[in-house]
Amino acid sequence: MIDLDFALIGHQDSWRAVADVLAVLRGPERTPLPDDEIKDIFPWIPPRALCYVDVGSVVGAKARGAYIDSFIPPDGLGAACVRENIARVRAAAANAIQAGAKIVSLGGFSSILIEGNFDQLPERQGTVFTTGNTLTVAYIVQGIKKMCALEGRDIRSSTLLIVGATGDVGSGCARCLAPHVRRVLLCARNVERLRRLATELQADGVQVEMATDLRRFSADADVVICAASLPSPELLLGRVAPRAIVCDAGYPKNLSPGAETLGARIFFGGLGQITGGLRFAPDFHGILNRHPFPNVVQGCLLEGVALALEGRFEPFSQGRGAITPERVEEMETIAARHGIYLAPLYNADGPVQHDCGAPALVEHYITKPGDRWIQGAAQ
Ligand SMILES: NC(=O)c1ccc[n+]([C@@H]2O[C@H](COP(=O)([O-])OP(=O)(O)OC[C@H]3O[C@@H](n4cnc5c(N)ncnc54)[C@H](OP(=O)(O)O)[C@@H]3O)[C@@H](O)[C@H]2O)c1
Structure with a gap:
């Protein structure tokens, strides 16, 4: 992978999600690994890019990125594992820099581990990092x-x-x-x-x-x-x-x-939806974005995507405690210009319902024949 517009660094929050990621990496011809074997091999998997991510904007811009998993174990986010987890985020960041990513979003605990310690990231060579927390x-x-x-x-x-x-x-x-x-x-x-x-x-x-x-x-x-x-x-x-x-x-x-x-x-909360198109290659759709609606992504990752579509390769969110209403308005305006909006609301039981029992939001999406572009539109 070379000369990417953006990179997204993330990690899985459940062993179920980890198992699904590994199943795609191993290919459909191989039988799924048993859970105990997954837990045994997981600590030995180094951070790596899983797929290309292509996004479209409603005003015609396009950007190509990569999703890089730091492979932090879902049950290894506690204080005892901080040093090892920082090393994993650093290695994931090195992957992004090597791939020539112009901007990198630090998803989930990746930014918590690095916030206030951006000097812990490897030599940049033109790559900028954002926590994505403003969006x-x-x-x-x-x-x-x-x-x-x-x-x-x-x-x-x-x-x-x-x-x-x-x-x-x-x-x-x-x-x-x-x-x-x-x-x-x-x-x-x-x-x-x-x-x-x-x-x-x-x-x-x-x-x-x-x-x-x-x-x-x-x-x-x-x-x-x-x-x-x-x-x-x-x-x-x-x-x-x-x-x-x-x-x-x-x-x-x-x-x-x-x-x-x-x-x-x-x-x-904190989730947005890309309405201009989102494609993973290989196809991790529904595995990296496990939501009941299409093309929903965490706001922190979407910030890097929105900035890449805008051609603004800058560390928009860094440090802890610097987010102001003015910066939030600026960021949501950039995202909206490219068709990235608040995602439909949902919880563990599914879409959020009105008191009267009707779905709060109506969703539809179309898949173009022969193509994995999926378009979503909130009404
Ligand atoms: N949905 C999304 O798109 C999205 C995006 C970014 C982040 N997040 C998530 O949002 C959360 C916060 O992220 P952040 O970047 O704001 O983290 P942060 O800067 O590290 O802040 C964490 C906050 O939690 C407090 N805290 C920690 N443990 C606590 C406890 N046991 N009881 C009460 N307060 C506690 C901390 O204060 P003390 O240390 O003083 O307790 C601090 O106020 C994380 O779960 C992160 O993964 C979600």
């Missing part, structure tokens, strides 16, 4: 506003809780949404960082509470964003209002499957 924030904020509209809620009277509030994604969401809600509850583990963010928001007249323990807030949240860097879905929300709107933006997901959610309206 992620845009789609979380858009999703919250859309969900409020679908549920007939007035966001201005809501209490917003952000778990992982001091992170790059969480603090960006706080800056975008705080001026539009009644009060904000900030949760993370480090008190000093919480205090700094609370002070910043209070200076703009926002009513803020902060706590390291979700049970310590004085009010129940009715809108919740989960954006903590948890190594597995382990968050038990506890105190939220019945029928709260909850956006789980984590990768891996934040919410424990056993969390008590009191009829909460949950959706998976």
Whole structure:
């Protein structure tokens, strides 16, 4: 692979996804490997490019990239594995540089491992890196506003809780949404960082509470964003209002499957949809993007795609805590110009439904005969 417009660095969040990736790599003629064998060989697989990714823009631009998997094990995201995982992201980055990628998006934990440590990446030779978190924030904020509209809620009277509030994604969401809600509850583990963010928001007249323990807030949240860097879905929300709107933006997901959610309206946030066409070669469609709608991709990866289609090869998002509403607006405008929009909302049960029971969104897509281009359109 040489002279790519972009590269996307990612990792799988379940062993099921890993098994599917390996099945494509091994080819249909080979029988699938048993789960225990997959877990044995996985640590020995070096980061590598899995496929070309071709994207089209609704205004006619095209860009070619590659998806590079760092092969970080789905259950190896904890603190004990940080050094090894950073080495994996560095090796994946070296692959992207060697392939001549002009811009690289760091998906999921790849950016968390590198955020604030971009000097840990290999010598660049003209390749720029973005965490992609600005577009992620845009789609979380858009999703919250859309969900409020679908549920007939007035966001201005809501209490917003952000778990992982001091992170790059969480603090960006706080800056975008705080001026539009009644009060904000900030949760993370480090008190000093919480205090700094609370002070910043209070200076703009926002009513803020902060706590390291979700049970310590004085009010129940009715809108919740989960954006903590948890190594597995382990968050038990506890105190939220019945029928709260909850956006789980984590990768891996934040919410424990056993969390008590009191009829909460949950959706998976931070996702966008490419409407100008997306093609993988070889065909990893539905394996690298495991969503119930076509051409849905994480916002962090889409940021690199949108910048490549725009011909803006710059490190748009770097560091932690620098995302502002102005930058979010700039990024979502670039993406929209090329037909990249908020993805249809869904959760573990499927597409998000209206209260009346009808699907909130109608989707259709067409596959051109003899071609693997798939077009999606949200109505
Ligand atoms: N959907 C998408 O497209 C997309 C895109 C990018 C990122 N993400 C996901 O979004 C999440 C956040 O990413 P990020 O870049 O913002 O990470 P980050 O900058 O490392 O921030 C993580 C935040 O989580 C907090 N945190 C960590 N463990 C916690 C715990 N046990 N309880 C409460 N708070 C905790 C951290 O603060 P303390 O350390 O003080 O607790 C910090 O506020 C990750 O899961 C990431 O994979 C999703």
